[in-house]
Amino acid sequence: MTVPTACGHTDARAETLFDAKDPATGDTFTVVRCSRCDLVQTAPAPTDAELNGYYPRGYHSTTKRYRGGMDRVLSMVHRSRIRTIERLVGGTGSVLDIGCGPGVLINQMRSRGWRVRGTERSASAAEQARDVFDLDVSAVDVHELVAAGNTYDAVVLWHVAEHLHVPEATVRGIARLLRPGGVLLIAVPNFGSPEARIGRAGWFHLDVPRHLVHFTPSTLTAILGAAGFRPVKVTHLVPEYDLFSFVQTAENRLGLPLNLLYDVLRRPEARLRRQQSGRILAGVAVGLAVPLSIAAVVIAPLAAAARRSATIAVYAVRLPDQRE
Ligand SMILES: [Zn+2]
Numbered sequence: 001m002t003v004p005t006a007c008g009h010t011d012a013r014a015e016t017l018f019d020a021k022d023p024a025t026g027d028t029f030t031v032v033r034c035s036r037c038d039l040v041q042t043a044p045a046p047t048d049a050e051l052n053g054y055y056p057r058g059y060h061s062t063t064k065r066y067r068g069g070m071d072r073v074l075s076m077v078h079r080s081r082i083r084t085i086e087r088l089v090g091g092t093g094s095v096l097d098i099g100c101g102p103g104v105l106i107n108q109m110r111s112r113g114w115r116v117r118g119t120e121r122s123a124s125a126a127e128q129a130r131d132v133f134d135l136d137v138s139a140v141d142v143h144e145l146v147a148a149g150n151t152y153d154a155v156v157l158w159h160v161a162e163h164l165h166v167p168e169a170t171v172r173g174i175a176r177l178l179r180p181g182g183v184l185l186i187a188v189p190n191f192g193s194p195e196a197r198i199g200r201a202g203w204f205h206l207d208v209p210r211h212l213v214h215f216t217p218s219t220l221t222a223i224l225g226a227a228g229f230r231p232v233k234v235t236h237l238v239p240e241y242d243l244f245s246f247v248q249t250a251e252n253r254l255g256l257p258l259n260l261l262y263d264v265l266r267r268p269e270a271r272l273r274r275q276q277s278g279r280i281l282a283g284v285a286v287g288l289a290v291p292l293s294i295a296a297v298v299i300a301p302l303a304a305a306a307r308r309s310a311t312i313a314v315y316a317v318r319l320p321d322q323r324e
Pocket residue numbers: 003007008009012034035036037038039
């Protein structure tokens with residue numbers, strides 16, 4: 001099998017790791033590792049046109065995604081990230097959030113004095129960002145922004161890079177958008193984590209074929225370094241993902257239908273499948289989630305402390321001498 005396009009080593013050997021099913025369509029893909037650079041990728045990588053068919057309605061988060069007190073928790077989590085960015089860039093400034101969804105993060109940054117802009121290729125999420133928060137969000141491409149000569153003090157790439165055909169090209173584009181000393185906040189699932197290794201094809205964050213690339217801390221760092229970034233801080237606790245991911249991965253490995261709990265809790269359009277799976281299985285998925293959540297509350301912080309978390313967020317500074 002040839003290596004997909006993400007690293008450009010199309011003449012290298014693709015080492016097969018395992019096969020995995022798309023929980024939404026049931027289509028099977030192979031997870032492979034490039035023999036030259038170790039970048040793990042989904043093979044075959046669907047084309048952009050094919051990918052449109054793999055994104056269910058509501059895949060991109062909505063402003064009403066979380067229930068109850070989760071919004072307040074999320075706002076606190078965002079505040080801590082924004083403060084880290086402010087510390088690194090020396091105050092507020094201009095920020096570009098690439099793949100910003102409905103714009104919750106940049107809306108909060110604007111309220112702290114940031115000039116904000118977002119890009120989002122999901123028309124419905126971009127519309128929400130404009131209608132609900134009155135944000136400047138469009139489907140513009142990074143390379144178009146580079147060509148237009150735009151510059152920013154900070155760029156956010158939050159769980160977007162794993163969806164890109166050639167993430168290195170986007171990261172290089174971001175380097176040209178940032179002023180020297182500007183900060184990139186990039187977050188991705190961690191394929192090098194124990195949760196990924198134990199979960200394998202049932203790992204919640206594998207999400208083939210929507211995730212085309214599966215980063216480890218070292219493959220992500222290599223891409224950042226090649227684009228002229230110096231990682232200055234890596235966050236291993238991402239509470240809005242880590243607890244749920246642990247519970248869902250455990251249920252997948254216990255043999256429940258793939259991502260059943262996620263469907264029951266989050267996706268109204270998955271109702272059809274819920275009926276197919278049956279009310280009893282759905283009840284099992286929810287019932288098991290209680291003890292598993294308790295386990296997750298213990299294990300996720302331990303994984304974070306050991307720097308082995310299921311997702312990572314990296315703050316990287318653009319070096320002044322790397323500008324092309
Ligand atoms: Zn490679």
